[in-house]
Amino acid sequence: MLILGIETSCDETAVAVVENGGKIRSNLVASQVELHKQFYGVVPEVASRKHLEVILLLLDKALKKAGICFKDLNAVGATIGPGLLGSLLVGVTVAKGIALSLNIPFVGINHLEAHLYAGLIQNPSFYPPFVGLIISGGHTELVYLSEKRECELLGSTRDDAAGEAFDKIARALDLGYPGGPIIEKIAKKGDPYKIKFPLPHFKEEGTLDFSFSGLKTAVIYKIKEMRDKKLRIPVEDIAAGFQLQVANIILDRIKKAVSLRKVKRVIIGGGVASNKFIKDFLFRNLEDVDLLIPPPELCTDNAAMVAALAYEKIKRGEISSLSVEAQANLGIGINK
Ligand code: KG4
Numbered sequence: 001m002l003i004l005g006i007e008t009s010c011d012e013t014a015v016a017v018v019e020n021g022g023k024i025r026s027n028l029v030a031s032q033v034e035l036h037k038q039f040y041g042v043v044p045e046v047a048s049r050k051h052l053e054v055i056l057l058l059l060d061k062a063l064k065k066a067g068i069c070f071k072d073l074n075a076v077g078a079t080i081g082p083g084l085l086g087s088l089l090v091g092v093t094v095a096k097g098i099a100l101s102l103n104i105p106f107v108g109i110n111h112l113e114a115h116l117y118a119g120l121i122q123n124p125s126f127y128p129p130f131v132g133l134i135i136s137g138g139h140t141e142l143v144y145l146s147e148k149r150e151c152e153l154l155g156s157t158r159d160d161a162a163g164e165a166f167d168k169i170a171r172a173l174d175l176g177y178p179g180g181p182i183i184e185k186i187a188k189k190g191d192p193y194k195i196k197f198p199l200p201h202f203k204e205e206g207t208l209d210f211s212f213s214g215l216k217t218a219v220i221y222k223i224k225e226m227r228d229k230k231l232r233i234p235v236e237d238i239a240a241g242f243q244l245q246v247a248n249i250i251l252d253r254i255k256k257a258v259s260l261r262k263v264k265r266v267i268i269g270g271g272v273a274s275n276k277f278i279k280d281f282l283f284r285n286l287e288d289v290d291l292l293i294p295p296p297e298l299c300t301d302n303a304a305m306v307a308a309l310a311y312e313k314i315k316r317g318e319i320s321s322l323s324v325e326a327q328a329n330l331g332i333g334i335n336k
């Protein structure tokens with residue numbers, strides 16, 4: 001079964017063709033990073049216009065790369081949320097148009113669920129129950145997926161998302177956008193133990209929620225303090241110290257969730273999961289856990305994860321109606 005996946009929830013236009021949920025025939029991403037760099041963040045109006053400009057061209061390329069034409073497609077899946085409404089609408093409308101004209105099923109996909117699913121494309125035997133963590137630019141969500149594949153929300157961020165914190169620290173250090181890959185590169189030259197930044201403390205013990213704004217503010221104050229004293233800013237050490245504490249926050253929540261739910265398996269997805277320092281840190285410190293983190297190109301926004309999840313949903317009979325609409329605030333899991 002050949003499934004077309006379309007992803008336009010934020011600033012990446014992505015189109016993929018995946019065969020039987022596991023064989024990636026093409027997986028293309030047209031990044032808008034250069035366009036949004038000057039604003040240090042994604043400008044929704046600019047993003048949706050760009051999606052509109054490139055999507056049909058990218059679609060042609062993805063089909064060509066997969067060695068197929070429209071009539072070979074068996075189904076189409078598209079991200080319906082969460083994300084920027086104008087951006088989502090572009091992908092959803094194109095996907096519905098293809099489904100309608102070819103008379104094939106359309107499957108609306110939750111972007112967060114797709115991030116979790118990305119790791120399973122190349123590891124189909126990684127069955128639930130497991131703990132899942134999505135760490136991206138807009139989200140930090142910790143979930144539990146039961147044997148019956150019911151998703152329960154265990155915790156989420158109370159302020160900034162993990163990737164957002166990376167982006168804001170990079171901005172404070174005048175390093176550019178998006179912050180994650182830049183901070184990771186610069187941190188390699190720094191000492192993560194030279195400047196110690198605080199970890200968040202919650203009043204409620206055992207909460208599985210996250211917070212990154214205290215850490216972010218501490219880093220920004222440190223930079224300001226050094227600038228005021230006209231000291232040289234040790235950018236490398238600050239980046240390394242910040243990155244280490246993000247890794248510690250993530251580690252702590254995973255350890256708690258694993259012990260609470262008595263599971264051994266953990267799957268992580270989202271742009272921040274492509275950070276090699278964090279990945280190595282988690283593998284080193286979670287020895288008793290069977291940890292799955294997909295390769296970087298499947299961590300950041302892509303359409304292969306959308307097509308693969310659509311395949312899974314079709315197998316379960318979960319085909320969407322063409323009246324399903326894009327939902328900017330679509331959530332993940334039941335909050336117990
Ligand atoms: O999943 P994603 O591509 O898009 C969203 O759904 O948000 O994640 C983008 C976020 C950005 O905040 C970016 O700075 C961060 O992921 N990111 C990273 C790395 N690569 C991307 N954060 C830390 N280290 C990285 N290597």
Ligand code: ZN
Binds near residue numbers: 115137271301
């Ligand atoms: Zn994403």
